[in-house]
Amino acid sequence: MCEANAYIYKNGKEELYLENVDLLIPEGSKIYLRNLFGEQKTFEGHVKEISLLKHKILLEETKE
Template identity: 60%
Template sequence: MCESNAYIEENGNETLFLETVDIIRPEGMNIYLRDFWGQEKVFKGRIKEISLLKHRIVLVRQECEDV
């Protein structure tokens, strides 16, 4: 299987967000993810890193920008 696990990085720590991610799609300021079994999650932030060899997706929360 070629699916990846998605993790949220905060304060130097990573927590599992979704396992066996099959689809990842940017949608504006959000990241849409769906796993192998059809579970869907939306993360408000950005992709920090994707490692295809390690099957890892690292997400970070979107920082507020001053306007």
């Protein structure tokens, strides 16, 4: 399977946010995520980095 896990990057640490993400859609200042099981989450922030080989999506809160 080629999904990835989404983590929130904060203070140098990565915290799991949503596993098995299939779909990622930026919507203004938010990121809509949906996983293989239909679970949906909307994160207030931006994509910091995506590595598909590492199956990793790193999200970060946007600093005002």
